[in-house]
Amino acid sequence: MSPQADSEQRKLLVEVHNLKVYFPIHSGVFKRKTGDVKAVDNVSLDIGYGETLGLVGESGCGKTTAGRAILRLTHITDGTVKFRGQDVSSASLAEVREMRPSMQMIFQDPQESLNPRMTVASIIAEPLREHMDLNRAQIFDRVHELMDAVGLNRDFSNRYPHEFSGGQRQRIGIARALALNPELIVCDEPIAALDVSIQAQVVNLLDDLKESRNLSYLFISHDLGMIRHIADRVAVMYLGQIVELASRDDLYERPQHPYTEALLSAVPEADPVVERSRQRIILTGDVPSPANPPVGCNFCNRCPKSFKRCFTEEPALKQVASDRFVACHLHDTQV
Amino acid sequence: MTEISLAPGSRSTRPRSQWLDVWDQFRTHRGALAGTGFFVFVLFGVTIGPFVWTIDPQYIDILARDSGMSLAHPLGTDQLGRDTLARLIVGGQTSVAVGLTAMLLSLFLGTLVGVTAGYVRWLDGPLMRLTDLFLALPLLPLLLVIIMLFRETLRASFGPEAGIFVLIVVVISITSWMQTARIVRGDVLSLKEREYVLAAVSIGTPGRRIVVRHILPNVLSPIMVSATLGIANAIITESALSFLGLGFPSDFPTWGRLLYDAIDYLQQYPGRVVWPGLAISLTVLAVNYIGDGLRDALDPRIRGR
Numbered sequence: 001m002s003p004q005a006d007s008e009q010r011k012l013l014v015e016v017h018n019l020k021v022y023f024p025i026h027s028g029v030f031k032r033k034t035g036d037v038k039a040v041d042n043v044s045l046d047i048g049y050g051e052t053l054g055l056v057g058e059s060g061c062g063k064t065t066a067g068r069a070i071l072r073l074t075h076i077t078d079g080t081v082k083f084r085g086q087d088v089s090s091a092s093l094a095e096v097r098e099m100r101p102s103m104q105m106i107f108q109d110p111q112e113s114l115n116p117r118m119t120v121a122s123i124i125a126e127p128l129r130e131h132m133d134l135n136r137a138q139i140f141d142r143v144h145e146l147m148d149a150v151g152l153n154r155d156f157s158n159r160y161p162h163e164f165s166g167g168q169r170q171r172i173g174i175a176r177a178l179a180l181n182p183e184l185i186v187c188d189e190p191i192a193a194l195d196v197s198i199q200a201q202v203v204n205l206l207d208d209l210k211e212s213r214n215l216s217y218l219f220i221s222h223d224l225g226m227i228r229h230i231a232d233r234v235a236v237m238y239l240g241q242i243v244e245l246a247s248r249d250d251l252y253e254r255p256q257h258p259y260t261e262a263l264l265s266a267v268p269e270a271d272p273v274v275e276r277s278r279q280r281i282i283l284t285g286d287v288p289s290p291a292n293p294p295v296g297c298n299f300c301n302r303c304p305k306s307f308k309r310c311f312t313e314e315p316a317l318k319q320v321a322s323d324r325f326v327a328c329h330l331h332d333t334q335v
Numbered sequence: 336m337t338e339i340s341l342a343p344g345s346r347s348t349r350p351r352s353q354w355l356d357v358w359d360q361f362r363t364h365r366g367a368l369a370g371t372g373f374f375v376f377v378l379f380g381v382t383i384g385p386f387v388w389t390i391d392p393q394y395i396d397i398l399a400r401d402s403g404m405s406l407a408h409p410l411g412t413d414q415l416g417r418d419t420l421a422r423l424i425v426g427g428q429t430s431v432a433v434g435l436t437a438m439l440l441s442l443f444l445g446t447l448v449g450v451t452a453g454y455v456r457w458l459d460g461p462l463m464r465l466t467d468l469f470l471a472l473p474l475l476p477l478l479l480v481i482i483m484l485f486r487e488t489l490r491a492s493f494g495p496e497a498g499i500f501v502l503i504v505v506v507i508s509i510t511s512w513m514q515t516a517r518i519v520r521g522d523v524l525s526l527k528e529r530e531y532v533l534a535a536v537s538i539g540t541p542g543r544r545i546v547v548r549h550i551l552p553n554v555l556s557p558i559m560v561s562a563t564l565g566i567a568n569a570i571i572t573e574s575a576l577s578f579l580g581l582g583f584p585s586d587f588p589t590w591g592r593l594l595y596d597a598i599d600y601l602q603q604y605p606g607r608v609v610w611p612g613l614a615i616s617l618t619v620l621a622v623n624y625i626g627d628g629l630r631d632a633l634d635p636r637i638r639g640r
Contacts, residue, residue, distance in 0.1 A: 073537055100539030113530040117552040117635060119353070126548070127538045160635040176534070 010048040013184055013216050014070060019043045019079035019089075021062070021069045025291060037291045039065040041240035042079075044317065047184065052210065052217040054231030054248070056224060056263070058287065062240040063220045064108070067186040070218065071103055072096050083184065101131050101180035108189040110169035114161040120147075120172055121157035127179040146175040150205060167198035171205070178209065186218045191226060199223075203230055224267045228252055233323070236260050239298040240290050242317055245325040256326045258305045297329065305330060360632040367628020370621035377618055381427035392421040392588055401604060410610050414600065419593075423610055426588035430570050431618065433503055433589070437569035441508035442562050445515025450554075452516070453523025454546055463520065470513045481506055482581045499583050503576060507569045515561040522554040556630050563626030567619035574615075590615050 020043075022036035039062045047053045055063050068074045070081050072088050081089045083103060088096065104127075107113035114123055124143045128134055134142065144154050150171040161169055170190060177185050187206065191199040203226055209215060221227050227234055228248060235245040236259065244257040255261045262281040269275040285302045288294055294301050300310040309329050317327040361367055396416035403411050410419040452462035482502065489498035526532065527550065535545045574591015576582035583589055590611045597607035631637045 068533075071537055073533060097539040097541075100537065105534070105537045107530050107534060109530060113534045115531040115535075115549050115553070117633075118548075126535065126540065130538055130540050130544075160638075162636045173534075176538070180538075 010051075012046050013049050013051075013084060014045075014047040014218070015080075015082040016043060016045050016070060017080045017082075019066065019069055019081060020077040021065050021074060022077040035291055037289075038240045038293065039290060040069060041290075041293075043237075043240070043242050045235050045242060045245060047216050047218060049183070050210075050214055050216055051233065052219055052231045054227035054234040055218060055220045055237060056222060056227050056234060057237035058222060060287065060290070061237045062290070063222075063237055064188050066237070067105070067188050067218055067220050071105055071186055073105070101127070102182050103184045103186070104177035104180065104182040105186045105188060106170070106173050106177050106190045109193050110166055110173050111161070111193075113173055114169060116161055119158050119160060120152070120164075123161070123172060124175045124179055127176060131180055142179070143175075146178055149178065149209070150175045165198075166194050167201060170194060170198075170202050174202075174205065174209070178213070181213070182215065184216045184218065186220070188220050189222070190219075191223065192221065199226065206230065224263060236263065239287060239293055241298055241327065242325075243299065243327050245317070247323055250321075250324055256320065256324070256331055257299075257328045258303045258330070259299050262304075297327075356635075356638060357632045360638040361628050364624075364628035364631060366624040367632075370624030370628070373617060373621040374625060377427065377431065377614075377621070381424055381431055384424035384427075385421075388421055388424060390418045390421045392417060392425045393586065394418070401600075403604075403606070411604070411606055413596070413607060419607065419610060422588040422593060423590070423614060426590045426593050426611070427614060429500070429583065429587070430573065430590040430615070433500065433507070433573045434566040434570040434618075437504045437507040437511070437573075438562055438565035440504060441512040441565055441569075442515060442558065444508060445512035445561065446519055446551075446554075446558060448512065449516040449519025450523055450546060450550065453520040454527060454542070454550065459520075462516075466513045466516050469510070472510075474510055477510065478506055478576065478581065482576075495584065496587065503573055503582055506576075507572050511565060511568055511572070515558065515565075518557045518561065519554050522557060523550055526550050526553050552633075555633050559626045559630040559633075563623045566622045567615075570615055570619065 019040055020038070021040040022038055024033045025035045025037060026032065027034045041062075043062075043066055045053065055066065057063050065074060069076050070083075070088070072081070072091075076089045079089065080087060083099060086095075086099065088099065091099070118126075121140075121143050124146055125139050128139050128142055143157060147154055147157065152168065152171050152175065156164070156168075161172065164172070170193075173190075190206070191202050194202060206217070206219075207230060210217060217230070219227065219230055231248050233245065233247050234251045235242050236251070236257065237243070238259050244251065244255070244260045246256075251260065252264065255264050258281075262283050265279060265281045269278055281304060283302045283304075288298070288301065294311075296312050297303070297306070297310040297315050300306045303310065307329070313329070315327045315329050315332070317325050318332065320326050320331050394417065396412070398416065399408065399412050400414055400416035401412065402408055402416075405411070408418050408420065410423065412418055413422070448462055448466065452459045452466075485502055486499070489502050492498065493501055532545060532549055535549055540548070570590065573582060573589060574594055577589055577592040577595065583592065585592070593611040594608060594615070597604070597611070601608055
């Protein structure tokens with residue numbers, strides 16, 4: 001059942017098994033725990049070396065939380081995360097700190113993720129100062145090298161984040177993430193806060209860096225077009241769970257889960273002729289609360305193809321073809 | 336790409352000390368410069384002053400009592416014929432020293448408690464209740480009790496003047512750190528949820544360096560404001576204590592002491608109230624301007640405007 005089933009030929013960098021991140025709800029006079037917000041519920045996925053896994057889903061479906069949990073930036077309720085075969089989820093804080101250099105993160109809001117009181121040079125130098133034993137001149141050289149790599153003018157090194165445009169700020173964030181030569185970068189909607197024209201620049205930069213530095217990405221986004229451009233494999237999340245995980249082309253050409261179909265039908269086409277004939281699947285209703293998901297399949301109350309079983313039994317993520325996983329009763333071969 | 340545009344050549348690529356930028360911005364704040372000038376003048380006045388103006392502030396010249404401004408006594412004399420200028424200079428030593436030390440100590444306490452409460456979740460409750468406790472304590476009875484309990488022991492170990500100095504500084508700071516702690520805690524609570532703190536965590540920066548590098552610099556503004564207000568508060572509390580007879584001995588001049596001694600003669604000789612009053616208010620004003628200028632200069636978003 002796990003996505004690792006036929007992964008012998010791929011070398012895995014990240015393996016996530018049944019990851020759960022729950023946030024307790026306290027209510028009442030005595031603040032007793034009355035429930036959980038299941039932000040990430042039973043997520044299993046893996047990322048191979050040099051691979052980009054796109055993680056898509058609508059707002060609030062747990063994409064960001066999943067990304068943070070993989071880097072152990074939030075607590076993990078249950079499940080395991082392995083990075084290069086090492087367990088991240090149960091490692092001590094000191095051990096996690098040892099692993100930090102090889103797993104980094106790029107944040108959604110480039111304004112928020114840079115300390116307004118630090119110069120660009122000191123922001124990029126922070127990981128170097130924390131993890132490497134370099135003298136000032138070496139740090140200085142390395143910072144300049146990184147600024148070149150992300151396309152920032154070296155003359156900007158004494159400036160402060162507020163003096164930059166959104167795209168330039170995101171480049172600073174990327175340079176900081178690259179500083180320690182990581183193997184995995186979790187990109188948490190790195191382009192969502194940018195103008196469309198800048199988005200392409202940043203995505204292409206990420207693509208180039210991936211080639212030149214042999215990076216693996218977990219690319220979190222709600223922009224299906226961008227994911228199609230950058231990802232090798234795509235996981236679709238809905239209400240804390242992965243509903244479909246497949247290679248990019250398979251997923252975009254032959255979506256299997258009704259939710260994926262609906263998502264893809266919402267992507268506008270550039271060609272006006274195709275666009276006019278595009279059949280949209282309009283979903284009714286709202287996303288249920290992750291504190292109180294429906295019985296059975298999480299998607300059952302909005303699914304155009306739901307049937308009786310969907311309301312009683314929760315579908316597991318099952319392999320339906322080579323590197324193709326769907327959590328839907330429609331694709332349950334045993335029926 | 337548009338991103339790689341040419342920079343104006345004025346900025347060098349060498350790491351430049353941030354303090355140079357701070358100083359550049361500080362210089363553009365006229366009030367802060369004037370304040371610094373006046374404060375330095377006061378500091379020099381009270382330290383070098385006694386060597387220039389050599390009249391003994393304790394010398395009683397009963398024949399010259401209650402005299403107005405003259406060449407012999409530029410600011411006049413009091414009811415015992417003691418020179419007001421000399422007393423102002425010597426009193427300033429104590430008042431400025433008490434103000435600065437008490438402010439620093441209360442700032443340190445307030446920031447420590449505030450940052451700890453804001454950053455360490457399980458300490459938040461206990462520390463804030465402690466702050467509430469101090470806020471709820473009636474100040475004057477507390478001062479009375481502390482001074483009754485410790486005056487003699489401190490006098491014995493540090494000598495009469497130094498003992499009282501230590502006592503007053505400690506008393507003022509432990510009764511005035513709470514506002515700073517409150518403000519700092521609130522700011523830290525919101526700052527630690529910012530993404531750049533999360534980014535520092537993801538880099539692997541340990542907690543203490545996150546506080547020093549990312550949180551403290553960003554709570555500097557409220558700390559600065561507390562600091563400038565703290566000096567004024569300390570000088571005024573010291574005068575109140577001296578007035579109640581709990582501070583420095585009555586023959587030991589401080590600005591607050593001079594002010595209160597002169598109140599009885601307010602009707603006949605208003606000048607005697609004006610001079611120490613002016614010294615206190617101008618010093619406080621100068622420090623406020625310095626704090627204002629520093630706060631602007633330390634914030635890179637305001638710098639260069």
